[in-house]
Amino acid sequence: MSELKNKTIAEIVTNDISTASVFKKYKLDFCCGGGKTVENACKKANINVDDVINDLLNNKPKNDVPNLNFKDWSAEFLADYIVYVHHTYVRQNLGIISEFADKVANVHGQHEPKTIEIAKLFSQVSKEFTSHMAKEEGILFPAIKAKEADYNFQFDEKTLSLTEDEHEGVGSLVKKIQELSSDFTPPEWACNTFKALYFKLEEFTNDLYQHIHLENNILFPKVKNL
Ligand SMILES: [Fe+2]
Ligand SMILES: [Fe+2]
Structure with missing residues (x-):
C-alpha cells in the first residue's frame, strides 16, 4: 500500500493505463502534473490518500467476459x-x-x-x-x-x-x-x-x-x- 503512495502518478498510469480513470475521478492530473507522488498530489489537493489507494487496488480493467449460462x-x-x-x-x-x-x-x-x-x-x-x-x-x-x-x-x-x-x-x-x-x-x-x-x-x-x-x-x- 505505502509502495503505491510513493510512486508518481505518471509511473502508475504508464504501467497500467486503466488507472487513469481513478486519477480522473479525484481530479488528479496524470498528464502534465503526473510527476508528483500519489501522496504529495493528494496532500496538495486535500484528498484522502487512502481512498485513492483503495480505488487503485480495486481497479480492474473491465474486459473480462464472464462465463455465465x-x-x-x-x-x-x-x-x-x-x-x-x-x-x-x-x-x-x-x-x-x-x-x-x-x-x-x-x-x-x-x-x-x-x-x-x-x-x-x-x-x-x-x-x-x-x-x-x-x-x-x-x-x-x-x-x-x-x-x-x-x-x-x-x-x-x-x-x-x-x-x-x-x-x-x-x-x-x-x-x-x-x-x-x-x-x-x-x-x-x-x-x-x-x-x-x-x-x-x-x-x-x-x-x-x-x-x-x-x-x-x-x-x-x-x-x-x-
Ligand atoms: Fe441495451
Ligand atoms: Fe440495445
Whole structure:
C-alpha cells in the first residue's frame, strides 16, 4: 500500500493505463502534473490518500467476459442483468470518455485531425446510445417481461428489428472509431490522456459488443420463442 503512495502518478498510469480513470475521478492530473507522488498530489489537493489507494487496488480493467449460462436465464433476468451490468457501465463511462476525447482533440487535433473525427463520432455514439438505452428500459424490456409473464400479452415483434437496426447504427460508428484509431493503438508520442482515451475506447467497444450480443443473439431470440 505505502509502495503505491510513493510512486508518481505518471509511473502508475504508464504501467497500467486503466488507472487513469481513478486519477480522473479525484481530479488528479496524470498528464502534465503526473510527476508528483500519489501522496504529495493528494496532500496538495486535500484528498484522502487512502481512498485513492483503495480505488487503485480495486481497479480492474473491465474486459473480462464472464462465463455465465445466459441462455438458461429467463428473459426477465437477462434483461435486468443487461441493465445492471452493461447499461450501468455505459452510463458510468460516456462522460469520462467524452472528456478524454475532447481534450485530445483540442490539444492534438491540428497535427492529428483524426482525433477531432474520433471526438465527433464518440459524441454521436453517446447521444444515440443514451436514447437507445432509455427506450429499452422504458418500453422494450418491460414489454418483454410482460410477454414472458403472460403469453397473451400483445408484443410487437417489429420493436426487436428496430432495436437491432439501432445496434447496427451504433456498431458502425464504433467500428469507424476503431479504424481511425488503428485498433486503439496510440502513436508513440502520445501523452497519458491520449493513451487513456484509446484504452477506454477499446474497453467501451468490448463491452458494447458483449452487450449487443446478449440482446441480439440471446434475449431477442428468447422473446420470439415465448
Ligand atoms: Fe441495451
Ligand atoms: Fe440495445
